[in-house]
Amino acid sequence: MAFLPLANLTHHKLASVLNAFGIAIGICMLLTLSGLARGTLFEISDRAQAADADLIVCPRGWGDSVTTRSGVGLWESYKKLINEEHSDIVERIVPVFVWPIKLAGQDHRATGVAPEMWHTLTGGRKLSEGGRLFDPDNKFARWLEKELLTESDDDGPAEDLDLSKAPPGGFELVIDERLAAAGKFKVGQQVVSANHTWTIVGTVPAGVITRVFMPRRTAQYLFGDSIQRCTMMFVKLKPGCDVGPAAAAIKKTTDQDVMPLTAYKSMLTSKFELMFGYIDTVNGVALAIAFLFIMVTLYTMVLQRNRDIAILKSSGASNFFIMRQVMTEAGLLTLCGTILGIAMAFGAGQLIAHIKPLYTVEITPKWVLIAFGAATSGAVLSSIYPAWRASRVDMSQVLAQD
Amino acid sequence: MASYNDYILMAEGVCKSYGRGAARVEVLHELDLTVRKGEFLAIMGPSGCGKSTLMHILGLISTPDDGFVTIGSETVTNDNSLRTYLRRTMIGLVFQRFNLISVLNAQDNIDMSLRVRGIRPDQRTAELLESLGVSHVAKRKPSEMSIGEQQRVAVARALAHRPAVLLADEPTGSLDSASGHALMEILKRTNRDDGQTIVMITHSAELARFADRTVHMQDGVLIDHQ
Numbered sequence: 001m002a003f004l005p006l007a008n009l010t011h012h013k014l015a016s017v018l019n020a021f022g023i024a025i026g027i028c029m030l031l032t033l034s035g036l037a038r039g040t041l042f043e044i045s046d047r048a049q050a051a052d053a054d055l056i057v058c059p060r061g062w063g064d065s066v067t068t069r070s071g072v073g074l075w076e077s078y079k080k081l082i083n084e085e086h087s088d089i090v091e092r093i094v095p096v097f098v099w100p101i102k103l104a105g106q107d108h109r110a111t112g113v114a115p116e117m118w119h120t121l122t123g124g125r126k127l128s129e130g131g132r133l134f135d136p137d138n139k140f141a142r143w144l145e146k147e148l149l150t151e152s153d154d155d156g157p158a159e160d161l162d163l164s165k166a167p168p169g170g171f172e173l174v175i176d177e178r179l180a181a182a183g184k185f186k187v188g189q190q191v192v193s194a195n196h197t198w199t200i201v202g203t204v205p206a207g208v209i210t211r212v213f214m215p216r217r218t219a220q221y222l223f224g225d226s227i228q229r230c231t232m233m234f235v236k237l238k239p240g241c242d243v244g245p246a247a248a249a250i251k252k253t254t255d256q257d258v259m260p261l262t263a264y265k266s267m268l269t270s271k272f273e274l275m276f277g278y279i280d281t282v283n284g285v286a287l288a289i290a291f292l293f294i295m296v297t298l299y300t301m302v303l304q305r306n307r308d309i310a311i312l313k314s315s316g317a318s319n320f321f322i323m324r325q326v327m328t329e330a331g332l333l334t335l336c337g338t339i340l341g342i343a344m345a346f347g348a349g350q351l352i353a354h355i356k357p358l359y360t361v362e363i364t365p366k367w368v369l370i371a372f373g374a375a376t377s378g379a380v381l382s383s384i385y386p387a388w389r390a391s392r393v394d395m396s397q398v399l400a401q402d
Numbered sequence: 403m404a405s406y407n408d409y410i411l412m413a414e415g416v417c418k419s420y421g422r423g424a425a426r427v428e429v430l431h432e433l434d435l436t437v438r439k440g441e442f443l444a445i446m447g448p449s450g451c452g453k454s455t456l457m458h459i460l461g462l463i464s465t466p467d468d469g470f471v472t473i474g475s476e477t478v479t480n481d482n483s484l485r486t487y488l489r490r491t492m493i494g495l496v497f498q499r500f501n502l503i504s505v506l507n508a509q510d511n512i513d514m515s516l517r518v519r520g521i522r523p524d525q526r527t528a529e530l531l532e533s534l535g536v537s538h539v540a541k542r543k544p545s546e547m548s549i550g551e552q553q554r555v556a557v558a559r560a561l562a563h564r565p566a567v568l569l570a571d572e573p574t575g576s577l578d579s580a581s582g583h584a585l586m587e588i589l590k591r592t593n594r595d596d597g598q599t600i601v602m603i604t605h606s607a608e609l610a611r612f613a614d615r616t617v618h619m620q621d622g623v624l625i626d627h628q
Contacts, residue, residue, distance in 0.1 A: 004506070004514060011505035311501045314463055316490025317518045318483075396464035399497065400454070 005329035008301070016333065019297050023337025023378075024344055026290030027371050030283040031345035031363050036352065037272070037279045039362030045268040049261065050123040051209045053094065053234035054243050056264055057082070060256050066232065067268045070098040070109060072224045073231045078254050082235070085253045089241045094120045095230035097219040101193050101212055103175070104183030106358060110173075110212035112219025112230075114141070118174075120234060122208045128177060130187040130202025134215050135169030141217035143167055148227055161221075170218045174202045179211040182357040194222070211358075234261075290337075291378035298330055298386035302393075310395035319391035326390045330383030331376075338375040342368060410599050411437040411460060411567050415469035418455050418622075429455045431622040432469065437567065442593040442600045444610035447619030453603045456619070457571045460601065462489050474566055490519045494560030494568045498575035500552045502544040508555040509540040515559045530558040534588055550581035557588060561598070568592075570602040574609060586612045 009016040048067075058066045059073045079093045097112035113121055115133045127133065135141060143166050163170070175185060180203045185191065189200050198214070220227040235258075237246050243260045251258040259267075302309070309322055342363075349361035418430040429452040437443050447453050458464040460471060462478060462485045471478045473492050478485060502511050508531065513523035531537040534554040539547050547555065553573060560568055570589065574582030590612045592598045602613060610616045617624050 003510070003517060004503070007503075007505045007510065307501065308503050308505075311503060312514075312518055314461065314489065314495055315515045315518045316486055316493075318486050321518065396458055399463055399501070400458065 004325055005332055008305075008329055009332055012301075015297065015301075016336075019294055019333050020337040020340060022290045022293045023334055023375065024341035026283075026287040026378075027338050027341025027375060028344040028348060029286045030371055030374065031342065031367055032348045032352075032361060033279050033283055034276075034367055035345065035349060035361045035363040036359060037275060038367075039360035041272045041275070042269070042362070043360040045265045045272075047207055047209050048265050048268060050125075050207050051234055051261060052120050052123045052236060053261055054237045054241075055235040055247050055250065056232055056259050056261060057093075057235060057250060057254060058232040058257050058259075062257055064267045064271070066257070066259075067264065067271060070100055070223075070231055072226065072229045074229065074233060074256065076228050076230050078256065079233060081254060082233075082250055086246070086250060089237055089246050089249070091236045091238045092117070092120065094234040094236070095216065096121070096232060096234065097216050097224055097229075098210075098231040099194075099219050099223040101214075103191060103193055103212060104179060104185070104358070106182075108179070108211045110214055110219070111210040112214050112216040112223075114138070114216045117216075118213060120236060121210075121213070122204055125205050125208055127174065127202040128205050129180075130174070130200075132201060134172035134174055134201050134213065135218075137169070138215075139167040140170030141215055144170070144217045144221055144227055148221070170215055171196055171198045172201045172215065173198045174204055174213040175200060176206045176208055176211045177203050178206045178357055196222070287374055287378055291382040294330060294333065294379070295382035295386060298326060298383055299389065301329075302326060302386045302390045305390075306393050306398050309390050309393045310398035313393065313395040314399060322391045322393075323387040326387035327380065327383045330379045330386075334375045334379035338372060341375075342371065345371075408438050409436050409472070410439045410441075410474060411435075411601065412472040413456070413460065413466075413469065414472075416456070416459060416466045416471065417468040418452070418459060418464070418466050429622050430459070430466070433623055435460075435617070435624060437599060437601055440593070440597040440599055441615060442590065442613045443602070444613035444616040445601065445603045445619060446605060446607065446610050446616055448605065451619045452622040453605075453619055454571055457569055457601075457603050460567075461493055461495050461569045463495075491563070492566040494563065494565035496553075496556050496560045496568065496570040496573045498572040500544070500556040500576070502552055502556055502559070504544055507541050507543050508536065508547065508551075508558075511544075511555060512559045512562050516562055519563050521563055526562060527558075530562060531555070534558050550577055550584065553577060553581070553585055554588065557585070561592065566599060568598055568600045570600060572603050572605070574604070574606070582609065 056066065057074065057078065062069055076095050079095055082090055082093055094113060094117040098109050099112065100107050101110040111121060115136055115138060118133055147161055179185070185200050187200055187202060190197050191200065217227050220229065235250065237243065247258040247260060312322060345363055349363055352359050352361050413433055413435040416430050416433045417428070419426055419428040421427050433456065445453055445456065459466050465480055473488055476484070476488060478488060503514065506514055509527055512527045512530065516523045528537065531540050534557060536551050536554045536558070539551050539555065544552050553576070574585055577585060586609055589600055589602065593600050604610055618626050
């Protein structure tokens with residue numbers, strides 16, 4: 001029965017609004033922080049799944065750290081070895097060179113990939129803007145290969161190379177649409193990063209494995225000091241091949257780490273667990289403070305309403321009835337605060353998406369339910385003691401003061 | 403001679419004291435009181451003689467140290483559920499300071515007392531407010547009513563569930579003379595027309611004349627029966 005609790009809340013408007021707002025802040029924090037952390041990090045792991053590949057080959061011992069590693073890892077000669085030994089199961093192998101690059105004020109893992117292999121990493125996504133991919137005819141790559149590779153496949157003296165004589169295409173980037181929006185980048189625009197000037201030649205829809213792509217040879221030469229070594233290789237298996245046995249076979253051949261792409265995602269998400277734990281702890285503390293605030297307020301209200309409670313008891317109200325009034329009041333406050341908090345969280349999500357387009361705030365129905373659950377538990381826990389105190393009010397003492 | 407069944411309220415050998423040791427004060431001392439069904443009884447006495455303590459014991463707000471109270475056919479024990487049940491069904495209380503719930507309007511104050519008792523509010527609330535001449539304040543909160551209006555609403559609240567006994571503790575104590583007399587007329591009419599049993603505490607002999615019978619208290623005992 002919300003008759004009296006509702007009257008109490010509407011009568012003490014400021015206190016009610018402040019209490020509801022306190023809860024709303026806690027709920028908003030819970031949803032926004034968890035939504036931001038999980039949304040942004042799961043977006044990264046989901047993008048890893050977007051590649052049209054089945055396996056990843058990386059240097060032996062990298063293990064879980066493959067998700068954060070960049071630079072030199074494998075000899076590209078493994079591509080030839082795998083192709084020779086496993087031509088029956090392997091459809092294609094895509095060596096990539098990963099290097100961190102800063103754009104729009106944020107570090108990104110840029111993927112260096114051969115133009116003809118690019119579609120493997122995008123999972124079929126095509127350029128949404130810009131007519132062509134970086135170094136489309138591989139002129140820059142071929143020029144580098146000619147300058148650096150000898151018959152013995154040994155790299156030449158890289159530091160002596162005069163890049164001004166190279167054909168165009170080497171310093172071109174393709175970025176995803178979210179990065180383009182965040183940095184307000186346009187196709188044809190030049191950007192400076194990693195001590196070089198790059199031309200953005202195209203954008204690709206968001207959801208691809210990394211936000212930045214560049215020619216593999218350029219990345220290898222600039223950041224790896226060698227065009228024969230890559231960071232890792234993506235392997236696409238022929239239709240019908242089992243991933244597990246294929247991974248084991250390639251691992252045996254190369255003696256390097258080979259893992260399914262699904263494992264790559266779970267490695268990424270497992271790395272987030274610590275951060276999620278930290279964020280959830282912060283959220284828990286914020287909620288606990290919000291409900292401690294409610295408990296103190298309810299307790300104060302109970303003390304102030306001793307007379308009302310005594311009157312109700314003198315009319316025959318049971319202890320349970322009195323407790324129910326206080327708990328209903330806490331429940332109503334919590335309900336208002338939770339609804340307000342959810343609305344605030346969606347607003348905060350929109351605001352964050354506007355200010356920081358690269359962040360993803362994902363408020364899922366599951367987390368809305370969690371918020372409701374946390375709020376309900378908090379309301380019950382924070383109102384038990386004030387409600388119990390209310391039920392213990394000694395009406396004879398209070399009414400004797402008449 | 404009245405039979406046992408004619409009494410709606412009885413107190414026998416009721417004792418009550420406050421404090422401990424040297425500070426102990428005996429407020430009621432082996433007090434006996436009987437109230438017949440439909441009677442309007444006034445209890446008079448000077449300040450501090452124990453009138454309000456007696457009222458609280460009769461209203462089951464506090465418990466006697468010794469002796470017992472019978473309401474209707476139920477002898478009241480310390481069983482909380484029985485006391486709550488009797489408060490809910492048998493007793494209506496009117497306080498000197500009205501004790502309306504400040505956040506509720508007049509109608510809601512009465513409805514609330516019904517809801518507490520598990521009674522669904524109906525037309526009776528409006529009828530009571532009408533009969534007590536306060537229907538115009540039905541939607542007003544206590545702070546928006548005059549003192550006299552507040553006390554009438556408090557009387558309406560006490561009568562709403564048709565109690566067996568209406569206990570009124572100096573109901574005119576906060577009212578001016580005219581309002582006090584008007585309230586007494588209402589109580590008298592309720593007693594006369596509806597057969598409502600009323601036990602009223604007052605220190606005014608003039609107001610006590612509205613009652614059928616007056617008893618006097620001094621130092622925690624009844625000293626005479628008129």
